[in-house]
Every structure is written in C-alpha cells, then in structure tokens.
Amino acid sequence: MNSRKIALSIIGGLLIIGSFFGAKYIINSKTTPKPRPEKVVKTVVVEKVKNGNIPIIVPANGNLVAKRRVELFSEVQGVFKAGNKLFKPGQEYRAGEILIRIDAAEYYANVQSSKSNLYNLITSIMPDLRLDYPEVFNKWQTFLANFDINKSIPPLPEMSSDKEKYFISGRGILTSYYTIKNLEQRLAKYTIAAPFNGVLTEALVTEGTLVRSGQKLGEFINTNDFELEVAISKTYSDLLNVGEVVELKSIDRNKTYQGRVTRINGRVDLASQTITAFIEVKDPDLREGMYLEAHLKAKEEPNAIEINRSLLLETEQIFVVRDSVLDLIPVKPVYFSDNSVVLKDVPDGITILSKPVMGAYAGMLVKVFNDQGTNTKE
Structure with missing residues (x-):
C-alpha cells in the first residue's frame, strides 16, 4: 500500500515537471509577427512651368x-482784419477769395496823397506843353482824363522825342510816377488772396492780431x-x-x-x-x-517664373515631381520680394510644387492632387 502511494506520488511529480517544461516550450516556440508600418504617400499640389516675362515690382x-502748397507770410505790418470767412484750419477757399486782409488805412491815405501830387504836377505842365510841345499835348490831356485817383494809375504816355522826355523828367514826373507804382505794389501786399482752390491747413493768427513783417500766418494747400x-x-x-x-x-x-x-x-x-x-x-x-x-x-525679367519664397531651398534648388517621385533641380533666383522670388533656368513644361510639403526630400513618393485644372506657373 505504501509502495503504491509512493509510485503515484512519483508519477504525479513527473507529470507536473513535464507540464512545466511543455508549457515553457510552447511559450518559447510561439512567435508574434511584427506589424508592418503602412507607407504614407503625401498628396502634393503641383503646377506646370511656363516661362514668360515677369514684372519686377x-x-x-x-x-x-x-503738390501745390503755399506758406503764407506777411510782408507788411498791421492789424489782421476780419474777413468773410474765418481764418481757421479746414476752411475752404476758392481761387481769388481773400485769405488775409491787414488794415492798410494809413498806408492807403499815403498812396492817395502821392497820386494827388502826381496829378497836380502833370496839370501844372499842361500850359507849357500847349505852347512849346503842341504835338504831344493831346496824349497828356488824355492821360489826365483817364486818371482816377481811386484806381491804379494808368501807364504814362509813350514819349516820342528826347525833348519831350527831358522836359517830363526834368519836372520830376517820372520819379513821382514810379514812386507811386512802388507804393501801389506794397499796398497790394496788405491783402492776400487764394492762388487756387484749396483748404487752409494751418492758421497762426486770428482776427485782431498785430501782424509783423516777415511773420508766418499759415499754410494753404490744394x-x-x-x-x-x-x-x-x-x-x-x-x-x-x-x-x-x-x-x-x-x-x-x-x-x-x-x-x-x-x-x-x-x-x-x-x-x-x-x-x-x-x-x-x-x-x-x-x-x-x-x-x-x-x-x-x-x-x-524675360524667360522667368515667379514662385512663393517658401518653395526655394537655401541651396537654390526647388522640388519637381517626376513619375510621382520628388526630385531637386538647381535654379537661378534673380529677384526677391517679401513673399515671392523670381527664378530663371527652370525648364518649360516641368512639374513643380506650388505649395510646400513638410518633410519633403528627393526620392519621396508623392501623389499628385488631381482636382487642379490646368494651372501653369508663369
């Protein structure tokens, strides 16, 4: 009986040991196939090259x-008088309208006095002209008839002989005449008119301001x-x-x-x-x-193309597509702008990338995006 138990124990132990080694063998002999990575083919957008004339911008x-601007300066002194329009920035004026009017009452009276003196001077020589130079009397008589003290003095009669010129000059008429013309020119500077249609952009004085000679008054532009x-x-x-x-x-x-x-x-x-x-x-x-x-x-630039700057590599090469495989060709950049570059030496009809591809390299397998129409890069 004891021998039977011993035999059964030995057989049980052998079965356990056999099972252990059998399981280990099965585990070691089992091979798990490694997963094969799927080959990802990127889709690219391409264009066909057609060289042409590329404008360099x-x-x-x-x-x-x-373009037309006037800085307003005063050449005379006086009080700035109020006009029909306020002398303020943004005020519009038509050509010929008065921009600035400076009080010239005192100076105007001086001009009128000088005109009156000239008129009296010419009047005083009329009897002598009638007696000694009757041939010129009529034209000087006409000059006096047209003389209006409230208007600019008319031109002096043209003197036809040296005798007449010496006589007129000797009486101080020429000196008096040109002195008045000078006074009239200065009197006109008390008023500044708009030289063209425009807007006042700067006003440095206001009504009632004492304006001094050489002072800047403002700025007027078209x-x-x-x-x-x-x-x-x-x-x-x-x-x-x-x-x-x-x-x-x-x-x-x-x-x-x-x-x-x-x-x-x-x-x-x-x-x-x-x-x-x-x-x-x-x-x-x-x-x-x-x-x-x-x-x-x-x-x-003749025989050139223009592409995005991101498509040009630092080695002055660009990617082309040949039989669904990327390749590199050398190019000659001739002009760079902010976003684009003008290239030469790119063969006509070759297919190039029109959008950059992440991780692109020569020999990379790609798929051309078909829904592109017939775009060409020129």
Whole structure:
C-alpha cells in the first residue's frame, strides 16, 4: 500500500515537471509577427512651368504731400482784419477769395496823397506843353482824363522825342510816377488772396492780431493733387521711367489708388544710396499726411517664373515631381520680394510644387492632387 502511494506520488511529480517544461516550450516556440508600418504617400499640389516675362515690382512707401502748397507770410505790418470767412484750419477757399486782409488805412491815405501830387504836377505842365510841345499835348490831356485817383494809375504816355522826355523828367514826373507804382505794389501786399482752390491747413493768427513783417500766418494747400515721395534703391535708377503707372495701397489695404511717376531725382542720397521718385495721385478720399505703400514696376525679367519664397531651398534648388517621385533641380533666383522670388533656368513644361510639403526630400513618393485644372506657373 505504501509502495503504491509512493509510485503515484512519483508519477504525479513527473507529470507536473513535464507540464512545466511543455508549457515553457510552447511559450518559447510561439512567435508574434511584427506589424508592418503602412507607407504614407503625401498628396502634393503641383503646377506646370511656363516661362514668360515677369514684372519686377519694387515696393516703397511714404506720406502724401500736397503738390501745390503755399506758406503764407506777411510782408507788411498791421492789424489782421476780419474777413468773410474765418481764418481757421479746414476752411475752404476758392481761387481769388481773400485769405488775409491787414488794415492798410494809413498806408492807403499815403498812396492817395502821392497820386494827388502826381496829378497836380502833370496839370501844372499842361500850359507849357500847349505852347512849346503842341504835338504831344493831346496824349497828356488824355492821360489826365483817364486818371482816377481811386484806381491804379494808368501807364504814362509813350514819349516820342528826347525833348519831350527831358522836359517830363526834368519836372520830376517820372520819379513821382514810379514812386507811386512802388507804393501801389506794397499796398497790394496788405491783402492776400487764394492762388487756387484749396483748404487752409494751418492758421497762426486770428482776427485782431498785430501782424509783423516777415511773420508766418499759415499754410494753404490744394486738395486735388498729391505727391508721394519714395526712396528707391539705386539699382533701379536706370529702370524707372517718368510716366510709369504705379499702384498705391493705403496702410490698412482697404483701398487701392492709381498714381503716376512724375519726377525722379537725378542725385543718389549719399547716406542711404537711394534715389527719390515722386508719384502723383488724385482722389477725393486722399488727405495730406496719409501713409501709402507703392508698387513700382521697375522692369520685366524675360524667360522667368515667379514662385512663393517658401518653395526655394537655401541651396537654390526647388522640388519637381517626376513619375510621382520628388526630385531637386538647381535654379537661378534673380529677384526677391517679401513673399515671392523670381527664378530663371527652370525648364518649360516641368512639374513643380506650388505649395510646400513638410518633410519633403528627393526620392519621396508623392501623389499628385488631381482636382487642379490646368494651372501653369508663369
């Protein structure tokens, strides 16, 4: 009986040991297949190259300045008199309207007195002219008849002989006449009229102010024509032409204006090595001092294409697609702008990327996006 229990115990132990090694063998012999990564093929947007003439656009910016402006200065002294319109910034005036009127009552009386003296002087020589120079009497009589002390004195009669000239000059008539003409010229400076239609942008005096000679009174501009002064690199000094049409954009880019190059400075700025170009622009919405951005067409680059700057690698290469595989070709960049680059030496008909691809490399398998139509890069 004991021997039977011992035999059963030995058999049980052998079964347990056999089961252990059998399980271990099964575990070791079991192989789990490694998962194969799926090959991801990126979809790319492409375009076919067609070389052509690419305009080189030079960006520039500046502030608008009125093309016609007048700084108002006084050449005489007196009290500023009130006019029909207030002398205030923003006030509009028509051409010929009085901007400034300075009290000239005292000076006007002096002019009138001088005119009266000249009239009396000519009147006093009339009897002598009748007797000694009867042939010139009538024209001097006509001069007196047309003499109006409240108006500008008429031109003196033309003197036909030396005798007449000596006689008239000897009586002091010529000196008196030109003295009055000088006084009349100065009297006119007590009134300043608007030289053109425009707006007063600066007013430094008010009614009742004592104005002194040489004092600045204000500033008057024409609001129809403006100029934009821009600095351009000297590289394009021989490419810009007067009369070129220029696109101008406001700083917020909400509106576009059309301008025209009217003048180009012939001197290069020593400090910045730039030249100054002046662009004329007209629009009722424009105001002096507005900041505008100009795009000047400097020249056209033949047999070239324009692409986004992000597509050009630092090695001056771009990606092309050949049989659904990316490849690199060398190119020659000729002009860079903020967002694009103009390239040469790109073969016609070749397919290039039109949008950058993350992680792109030569030999990369790609899929061309089919819903592109027939776009070409020119």
